[in-house]
Amino acid sequence: MDSLVLRTATRYLLPLMLLFSIFVLLRGHNAPGGGFVGGLVAASAYALYAIAYDVQRTRQIMPVSPRRLTGVGLLLAVTSGLIGLAAGDPFMTAQRDTRELPVVGKLGTPLLFDIGVYLTVIGVTLTIIFALAEEE
Amino acid sequence: MTAAILSGFVLAALAPWVRKVARGWAGWLLALGPLAIVAYFTAQAPHIADGETLSASLNWIPSLGVDLAFYLDGLSLVFAIIISGIGTLIVLYASAYLAGDALEGHFYLYLLFFMASMLGVVLANNLITLFVFWELTSISSYLLIGFKHDKATSRAAALQALLVTGSGGLAMLAGLVLIGQVTGSSTISDLLSQGDTVRASGLYVPILLLVLLGAFAKSAQVPFHFWLPNAMEAPTPVSAYLHSATMVQAGVYLLARLSPVLGGTDEWRVLVIGAGAATMLTGAYLAWLQTDLKRILAYSTISTLGMLVLLVGIGTPLAAKAAVTVLIAHALYKGALFLVAGSLDHETGTRDVTQLGGLWHALPFTGLAALLAAASMAGLPPLFGFIAKEVFYKAAYEAPDLPALLTTLVVTSSVLLVVAAGLVAIKPFFGARVPTPKPPHEAPLRMVLGPLTLATLGAAFGFVPGLLTEYAIKPATEAILAAPAQVELVLWPGLNVILLLSLLTVTLGAGVYAARARLSPPARRLDVGARVGPALGYQKLLDGTLWLADWQTSILQNGYLRYYLITIVATTVGLMGYATLTRVALGGVLRQPDIRLYEALIVAVILAATLAVTQVRSRLAAVAALGTVGYGIALLYILFGAPDLAMTQFAIETLTVVLFVLVLYRLPRFATLTSRAARRRDALIALSAGALMTLLVLIVTADPSRTRLTSYFAYNSATLAKGRNIVNVILVDFRGLDTLGEITVLSVAAAGVFALLKLRPPRKEEATSAPLAEAEAQPSPEEVKPVSLPAMDATVD
Amino acid sequence: MEVVLAVVIGALYAAGLYMMLRRSYVKVVIGLALLSYAASLLIFTVNGVTRGRPPLVPEGALRPPEPFADPLPQALILTAIVIGFGVQAFTVVLFKRTYQATETDDLDAIRSTEHHKKPGVPASISGAREG
16 A cells, blocks of 8 residues: 555554553553453554555564564463473463562563463464465 | 383384484394394293293273283294294395385384284283284284385275275174173183183174184185285285284184184084185185286285184194194295295396296395295105195094095195295296396395295204294194193104105196196186186275265265255254243243443444345445444443453454455455345344344343352452453463463464465476576565475575 | 343344355355354353453452453453454465465355265276186
């Protein structure tokens, strides 16, 4: 799509939406949000960019390719489960730090898991959308 | 003992790796495994000869009385040594025979897997364990016959062998289970003393028939014999091993093992002697008419299998002794001859006897092995085969029933086998030199070692039968009879009727061999089996089964999605509707809706958009209406305390629209393909299903009750999981494993989409290097080359 | 309110099934989307709904104040929505590829890839000489 307004808007929207998605991800444990929603928001941001410009350019501004994101996300999610296993508990038993942080709450494997979900959702969504858009 | 059997499976699993690491030495290395097993069992021989038995047991399925139980007595010992001993030689032989084959590692895997399974069969002390190992040998035989899997005939032969022996195996399983029912035990060593209980039972005849079916199919008895010659599609080491010395003997083993339980009745004698005699004659008759070396040997093997079954059927102590002796002699000479056939094929490029002649000077060692083994097969003194034939003749001559008829049949078959022996050992090596496809030369050491060892043993045992008698034949005979027996073997019994019969056999055999050119054409014309044989029945049965499956699939799986759906939905609506209307009191179900104005507005929009989706004629309008439904539902989620859902739904809705626009943009307009009547029918079905769902929701929500789970999650979220958004806590903590599964599913869906769009086989007309050349000219990370699946990572995001 | 939602659910199921009974592949895909809405809403509704009380624990409290919306179906639906998207993308792409290969949207035209050839064993084996 060739729209100057959309392109200009997108250039500013993208970082904002990404920031927002990370906020949604981090606060998810205590308020509406979380990895799924955050991931979808971030994916929408890139999808929007891909519509305003094109897929190739979107890939260039992404730090990691969507398919690799999917893999990294799954790996993080599994790792968060393995940490519990390493600590002598059953697989996926949550392990936490005792300190409390603003917005995020307590750091621990559930957060790591949610980040895994976040990355997987971005990866999956963008893999699909990019593959389709490149078909055109 | 358990370790000796199970180590074979471990060795099998390691074989492909050993092949990769040890390369050319893999054969020598892997042969050490079976060799160790031979050593183990040979070391047991003195104990077994003293009348001891060995047993070991591991719990397997104790609730069903199934144990991984093993039992070693004289009979098992003879089989175990044959299996592991020939196995050692075969591994060595195959390593030269198959050198350079891409699947050599797989071959060792199948072969050693077979060896371990076969040891399991002959050592099993539990009927079910025996059956499991029995079927494992069928499966490994399937894999080995079909080893050259790019050949259609190999695959067909493999399937045929599997179907015939597998069906027999199932019948046998039924028989074995019935034996367990009748005696209350499935431990074989306990059964041996319960023969009278089984024979007196009303189920005796069904048991006998079922077990015999299994044994006959496995041991290629008439009318199931047709699979064995076809199994010659297997690489020759396999034919030598499975299809002459070991697997096909499993049926004989089973009959011998169970003869104290099932044998001794008139039914047993009629069926077993009848099948054995018919097989012996059929095999011998067809053997000398073949021109392919391996088929000659296959039919002669069938004939010998018939002899063994016949002897087990006769069941006298003399017959039992003869069975063991013939079994050992046959394993030695037939194994050797098969390997000779393989070497001839390998070194000359043909195994057609009419194409072979005068090769003695080119392959002297192979020729020597062939000569010794064939002399044993023909029953010439002083070889072990001679002794075996003497006891065999004696057992038939002194049989309690119809000795004259049996002796005539036995001698006739033996005459024809003498001819067959001449065809495989004299014809290729002597006489005029015939040009062969490949210039002939001696086979490599590993391929000479096997046949020469077996043939030499066959000769040596002829001179010193005493050793073998004491440690193998006597204990095995006693195990078959389940009673002590007097067993002696001598090379020179003195001049008597039996010796005269032997002399007659050899003379007649030599005569037929000399006159075979004139005798075989009329004999061939007698062969009605080729036209109306059981092989044809197998083919018809197979075709019929496939036709039935085809027909039934075309009815049930007609390929019309909507008819599947209509069937499912109509059945569900019918059954559930009936149950709901008859079983549920609908009084409190219909109640006054409690609804606010803005909710009513949203609901109205959803309903209108839903209707629009089904009615609009433009795809974009339909997608827009679908989006409206989705956004409406997201609003409902907000109103009813589900902000997480609402956010997710909004985001997904947006992405869905992007998705549809990307795909549907260039696709055809909505087409109305169905008739008005069909649309009415579909609307009726859909509306009744919708009405049922509405009714169900009304019934369920009439009496709301909170689940225990909800309370648990709600009350422990903040305290245990330190999270205040309960939905998120459920997702990432309480039910994290589920979520892990779900994101995995998502990734699989993405991989599927990616594969569908990006990984396509190159189109035929552009399969040349043109696209690749372009890609090289313009190296771009975005360029996706047409690749095959394993190279998925080669494409770049 | 459950009464009204029950009607919405019924309507969504009916519309979804009706679309899935069409011969046009695109319509079937749209029907699938409607069905997943219906299923989500069904799970959301069957245990009763609560207005405006999300299952959140206030700061400092140990449990959410009663009454609160049931969090369990919400967790189920949340993943179902995202997976639904994945499945939908897959069906849509499958449709696209099918259309590229067959150039038709009519399911009846691509009903079968089976060729009704005679199955069975190659003839050579039955030609062998048997007894």
